[in-house]
Amino acid sequence: MATDTKSAALETWRRQMAAARQRDTSLTTISGREIETLYLPDEITEEYETRLGFPGQYPFTRGVHANQYRGRLWTMRQFAGFGTPEETNERFRFLLAKGQTGLSTAFDLPTLMGLDSDHPSAAGEVGRLGVAVDSARDLERLFAGINLGEVSVSMTINAPAAIILSYFLVAAERQGIAWDRLSGTIQNDILKEYHAQNEYVYPPRESVRLVTDTIEFCTRHAPRFHPVSISGYHIREAGATAAEELAFTLADGFHYVEQALERGLAIDEFAPRLSFFFNAHSDFFEEIAKFRAARRIWARHLRERYGAQDTKSLALRCHAQTSGVSLQAQQPEVNVVRVAYQALAAVLGGCQSLHTNSRDETLSLPTEEAVTIALRTQQVLAYETGVPNSVDPLGGSYQVEALTDALEREAEEMFVEIERRGGMIAAIDKGYFRRRIADSAFAYQREVDRGRKLVVGVNAFVEQEASRIPLLQIDESIERKQVANLKALRSQRKAAATASALDGVRRAATSSENIMPALLEAARSDATVGETVVALADALGRYSTALT
Amino acid sequence: MTSSSTVGPKTAASGESRPPVRVVLAKIGLDGHDRGVQVVARALRDAGMEVIYTGLWQSPEAVVRAVEDEDADVLGVSLLSGAHYVLMPRLINLLKDRGLEHVVVILGGIIPADDIPGLEQLGVARIFTPGASLDEIAEFLRAAVEKQRTA
Structure with missing residues (x-):
């Protein structure tokens, strides 16, 4: 460290580092060179402290942990689910055996929409895009033999989230696991369903009440569990720009905070368990800047608007997933490369957990082979590239800092636009979010069509010969089996x-x-x-x- | 949120006396991925077509009713759920039952290459998978409808 100014924050960081845990692995380069935990400017100015600061400290631009991945790598968490609970349970055990460190559950469309497997509209969709769950018994089967007190489980479900959470709590109860030992996350972010993902059932205000109920309940009874994962991923996939993803997601977060405060919860009681979920798209530096801007904006608003003081309330922790829409059906092997760059952006952005998409996800659910490559992509990044050896390695880059500032400014402008429309629910009712996202999606597609944005294999470097990769086949008997189980129940x-x-x-x-x-x-x-x-x-x- | 909306052409198709191509775009089944269908709706409108979008979660029966009510030349279905092999045969049979064989049916979304020949045999005129250009879709529809109208 070439710095010897009298920065109190720097002293705090040094103290935290002295006490911090270090991974038991070599942190030198392949050539044996020492890598510093954190690289700093020669002079720690007030401006530096205000805009960037030190990792683990307000405003968290450089990350939420003092030593970031030097202490602990991000959680490699591949989203999985298909067929009956038994089949997904088998895939979960496969992933854990391959070295995955957390579980992430995909539910099928009928479950996501709150329909039983024998509903007429569920025909053809049971167990197809995720696992079919009809009852608490199914959730027990899903996690059979997996200790819910030890493995952290994420569940992607929204409209029926409170119901699935109750099944999860009952499944834990039946495993003999106390609720206060449960870690993990339920997505439970209904607002982005109205903006982008379209899996809602009840009207917005009533839906948010259910979210607030789960936040309140978990705060009291499952204090290690994350009752909502505020998600920009789907907003981005629906066509939003990076700035729109950032702004709409944080605005959703602010709305949940306000509802929980109105309920009478104290900010530092529940805010530490709010977590986020962002997209890791293809535009490398803009994505890195987005993660950094998200942390800075969240920290400032939580402290200044909502009076949070606990470091854990102020620190925005997030999951990231590489971009599904960026994957192409043409030359699908090339998707492996796209995913690797996107994963690198997420890690340079400082995510806490990561899902890397499989090369075949633009065609079907992933095969085991494709999932393995996707997981290996993270493992190469984690263990071979040296990228995790220092904290926020791009901090101080003129470009990255300028982009971080620009995204922050744009997001602040959008917060004002939302307020001008009467706040979150009124802006949903007025179609503000959907319109903006649709405009952005259309503008991007036109750029691709005109050849001003190039996509390899699609409008550039096109191969005439279509390449084929093996795809996962969903057995048609799954629906019959699931429906039979349901009728028996x-x-x-x-x-x-x-x-x-x-x-x-x-x-x-x-x-x-x-x-x-x-x-x-x-x-x-x-x-x-x-x-x-x-x-x-x-x-x-x-x-x-x-x-x- | 799911009520039908008619999006008229901005300008009449230039230099043509024929009525504009009428397109019903539909999401069937439970999948809510509507980025593609909305982008296509806007592009076809810009290309001078009349576009009626049914909204999400439609049953094949409701979609066929919309085709009939709107006297559509084209039915465009968007499906990203993998349920095309269950839903498309139902849809095509319903169209036949109602004497609507002349309607040009196109399908867009995530459709594995191996499934395409079977769907085409069933009567789907063309399947547009990710990467298809908007102009390509509009051109195809203009030509296909022209052929139907002169048949």
């Missing part, structure tokens, strides 16, 4: 207990009490996802009538 459970538990859900939803105790009762009585969603919709209403 309905005939074996105590019908009166289920009916009364569902009445309890309706009552709780109509009142202002927290929904979770009633949902837990319904889960224990083997009420299904579809039945519980209908009970909630009876009380909360529906945003669309297309699926009733």
Whole structure:
């Protein structure tokens, strides 16, 4: 360190470093050169401290941990799920055996939309894009033999998130795991469904109430669990620019914070468990800047607007996933290269966990071979490139700092636009988010069509011969099997207990009490996802009538 | 959110006396990925076509009703859920039942190459997978509808 100024923050960082854990591995280069944990300017100015600061300290531009990946690598967490719970359980064990360090669950479309596997609209979709889950029993099967007190589990579900959370808590209970030992995350970010992803059931305001219920419940009963993962990923995939992804995601986060505060929770009670999920797209430096800007904006707003003081409230922790829409069906092997660059951007941006897409995901769910390559891509990045050996290696780059500032400014402008429309819910009602995203998607596609943006294999370097890679086939018998299990459950459970538990859900939803105790009762009585969603919709209403 | 919306052409197709091509675009099944269908809707409108987008989560029955009600020349289906082998045969059979064989059916989305010949045999005129250009889609539709109208 070439620095000897009297910076209190620097002293704090040095103290933290002295106490910090270091991975038991060589942190020198291939040539044996020592790599510093953190590279700094010759002079620590006030401006440096305000805009960048030190990792692990406000405003967290350079990362949320003092020694970042030198202490602990990011969690390699591949999203997986298909077929019945038994099949996905097998894939989970495969991934853990290959060295994956956390689990991430993809649910099928009927589950995501709150429909049982035997609903007429579910035909052809059961177990196809994720795992089919109809009841708490299915969630138990999904995690059979996986200790929920030890493995952190992420579940990507939104409209029925409170129901799936109740199944998860019941599954843990039946494994004998106390709720306060559960780590992991449920996505439960309904706002981005209205902006982009379209998996909503109830109207926005009522849906946010359920999110707030889960935040409140987890704060009290599962304090290590992350009850919401505020997601920009889908907003970006739907066509938003990097700045729109950044701004809309953080604005969603602010809205959840305000709702929880209104509920009477103290900011530092729940904010440490809010986590984020961003896209890692192809434009390398803009993506890195986006992650850095996100941390700085979140920290400032949490402290200045909401009065947070706990470092854990101020530090934005995030999961990242490489960009699905950037993958191409033409020359699919080339996708491996795209994913590697995107993963590098996410790591240089300082993410806490990462999913790397498989080369075949633009064609179907990934095969085991493709998933292995995707995971190996992270492992090469982690263990061979030396990239994790210093913290925020691009900090101080003229370009990266300028882009970080520019993204921050743009996001702040959009926060003002949202406020001008009357806040989050009013802006949703006015179509602000959807319109902006659609405009951006169209503008980008036109650029590609005109050849002003080049995509290898699509509008440049096109191969005439189509290359084929093996694809995962979903067995047609899965739907029959899942539906048979569901019918068996309905005939074996105590019908009166289920009916009364569902009445309890309706009552709780109509009142202002927290929904979770009633949902837990319904889960224990083997009420299904579809039945519980209908009970909630009876009380909360529906945003669309297309699926009733 | 899912009510039908008609997006008229900005300008009439230049130099043509024929009525504009009428297109129903639909999402069937549960998949909510609508980036593609919305981009295509806008491009076809810019190309002078009349575009009716059904919104999300439509059943094949509802889509065929829209085709009939709107007297559409083209039905464009967007599917990214992998359920095309269940939903497309149902859709095509319903069109036949209603005497709508003349409607040009196109499909866009994530469709594995191995599934394409079977879907074409079924009666899907053309399948546009990721990477298809907007101009290519508009050109194809103009030619296909022209052929139907002069048939």
